[in-house]
Amino acid sequence: MREPEAMTRTDPQPPEEQPGGSPSTAAGPAASDDPGVGGPIVIVGGGFGGLYTALALSQQRRHPPLLLIEPQDCFLFLPLLYELLSDELRRWEIAPRYDALLAGLGVAWLQDRVVEIDAAQRLLHTAGGRQLHFGQLVLATGARMHSFGIPGVVEHCLGFRSLADVERLQTLVRHLRLQRRPLQRLAVVGAGPSGVELSCKLADLLDGAAVVELIEQGPMALPQARAFNREQALLALQRRDVRLRCGCRVLEVGADHLDLHTASGAERLAVEAVVWTAGLDFAPPAIRPQPERDPRGRLLVDAELRLQGHSHLFALGDIAAVDGDRDGSETSSPLPATAQVAFQQATCLADNLLRARRGEPLVRFRFQDLGEMISLGKGEASLVGGGFTLAGPAAFQLRRLAYLSRLPGRSHQLRVAAGWLADWQP
Numbered sequence: 385m386r387e388p389e390a391m392t393r394t395d396p397q398p399p400e401e402q403p404g405g406s407p408s409t410a411a412g413p414a415a416s417d418d419p420g421v422g423g424p425i426v427i428v429g430g431g432f433g434g435l436y437t438a439l440a441l442s443q444q445r446r447h448p449p450l451l452l453i454e455p456q457d458c459f460l461f462l463p464l465l466y467e468l469l470s471d472e473l474r475r476w477e478i479a480p481r482y483d484a485l486l487a488g489l490g491v492a493w494l495q496d497r498v499v500e501i502d503a504a505q506r507l508l509h510t511a512g513g514r515q516l517h518f519g520q521l522v523l524a525t526g527a528r529m530h531s532f533g534i535p536g537v538v539e540h541c542l543g544f545r546s547l548a549d550v551e552r553l554q555t556l557v558r559h560l561r562l563q564r565r566p567l568q569r570l571a572v573v574g575a576g577p578s579g580v581e582l583s584c585k586l587a588d589l590l591d592g593a594a595v596v597e598l599i600e601q602g603p604m605a606l607p608q609a610r611a612f613n614r615e616q617a618l619l620a621l622q623r624r625d626v627r628l629r630c631g632c633r634v635l636e637v638g639a640d641h642l643d644l645h646t647a648s649g650a651e652r653l654a655v656e657a658v659v660w661t662a663g664l665d666f667a668p669p670a671i672r673p674q675p676e677r678d679p680r681g682r683l684l685v686d687a688e689l690r691l692q693g694h695s696h697l698f699a700l701g702d703i704a705a706v707d708g709d710r711d712g713s714e715t716s717s718p719l720p721a722t723a724q725v726a727f728q729q730a731t732c733l734a735d736n737l738l739r740a741r742r743g744e745p746l747v748r749f750r751f752q753d754l755g756e757m758i759s760l761g762k763g764e765a766s767l768v769g770g771g772f773t774l775a776g777p778a779a780f781q782l783r784r785l786a787y788l789s790r791l792p793g794r795s796h797q798l799r800v801a802a803g804w805l806a807d808w809q810p
């Protein structure tokens with residue numbers, strides 16, 4: 385296990401004016417009234433929410449002691465996982481190691497998993513048997529695959545959220561291409577963004593060695609997406625002969641088949657493998673006393689990203705359900721579980737953690753919708769944002785460039801950019 389690096393002195397500088405938030409009328413707890421607020425800021429989970437909060441705090445010249453607790457040794461830039469599957473990007477580019485990312489920033493990293501939090505004592509317990517004190521705690525443990533209790537999903541389905549998932553899928557694709565038996569089928573369940581993007585990439589990689597069946601319970605693919613992106617996605621699926629089956633519910637998954645309920649009745653579909661991308665489940669560490677959770681199991685936080693009833697506990701990203709969260713659009717939908725939201729919340733939360741320590745009013749999180757980009761097979765993408773739409777190879781390049789500026793840490797961005805320039809062939 386890695387030992388924490390030396391930490392900086394607790395004496396934060398006033399934070400700069402941050403985008404992504406506006407002053408709230410609700411005053412935060414005064415530092416002088418709160419004996420524990422001087423302790424370290426501990427961040428649980430090093431994904432988009434947690435890592436980018438740590439990075440934003442580390443940019444303050446004299447920031448409080450910071451500890452990131454994360455069981456994996458690499459950060460994973462999930463929006464580019466499809467390009468890792470297709471070998472269009474390299475592993476080190478989208479999965480930089482935490483020790484390299486955090487070197488010299490004054491952020492300690494503990495490779496461990498938090499299992500229990502005692503909010504009253506400000507203590508947390510880890511799977512590795514550690515007991516640690518915190519002044520403020522940030523929960524950013526994200527989401528995981530949701531089986532909805534459907535028999536066979538956990539036992540037989542592949543997921544698509546980790547480096548191990550990518551390796552398993554690459555092995556499967558190689559196997560199906562070598563085998564090339566007639567009527568080979570690979571099913572992807574869930575026609576949300578992950579299912580659609582993955583189906584396009586898989587169809588390109590399989591190159592006719594197997595048919596991709598995309599199974600969706602609802603009436604359409606990408607119901608939440610922008611109309612332009614949905615149209616482009618449907619065209620991309622058609623071009624690759626991906627069989628999109630809407631209104632089709634999975635009843636059970638077997639080792640070599642799927643049992644489905646369709647409009648015309650029950651159906652058994654023989655498949656070589658099933659990839660499950662439908663739904664998100666939430667399993668934060670146990671917290672005492674239990675905080676309020678929404679019906680999906682997410683932690684309820686106020687507009688300033690504080691857990692309701694816990695002035696020194698905060699949450700962001702997929703695990704957080706923001707009170708009255710709305711995306712500010714005309715239709716005013718709830719905030720989506722996206723990296724874009726987590727990324728923006730991180731800036732706001734870093735500011736609020738420091739404000740709370742100084743006894744200043746916290747700022748409300750306001751989501752700024754910057755648009756939507758989807759990957760649609762090798763070398764193709766579609767995007768909507770900034771008042772324009774684009775699809776095809778140019779969109780693919782633009783999407784890559786947009787994500788380059790979102791990769792964690794300036795030096796990692798520069799290394800990746802240098803690698804792309806070296807590969808570039810005019």
Ligand SMILES: Cc1cc2nc3c(=O)[nH]c(=O)nc-3n(C[C@H](O)[C@H](O)[C@H](O)COP(=O)(O)OP(=O)(O)OC[C@H]3O[C@@H](n4cnc5c(N)ncnc54)[C@H](O)[C@@H]3O)c2cc1C
Pocket residue numbers: 428429430431432433434453454455456462463464465496497498499524525526527544545578668669700701702703721722723724725726757
């Ligand atoms: C394949 C895929 C593609 C996606 N593409 C896009 C996209 O194009 N655009 C977009 O905006 N969003 C996209 N998303 C969604 C986006 O990745 C998530 O919304 C975002 O990662 C949420 O950030 P987070 O910090 O809440 O969780 P995560 O990034 O999932 O990070 C959670 C971290 O917490 C750690 N953790 C969990 N439990 C514990 C514990 N008990 N103790 C310590 N650490 C713990 C995990 O190991 C993990 O590193 C995609 C998601 C997937 C799966």
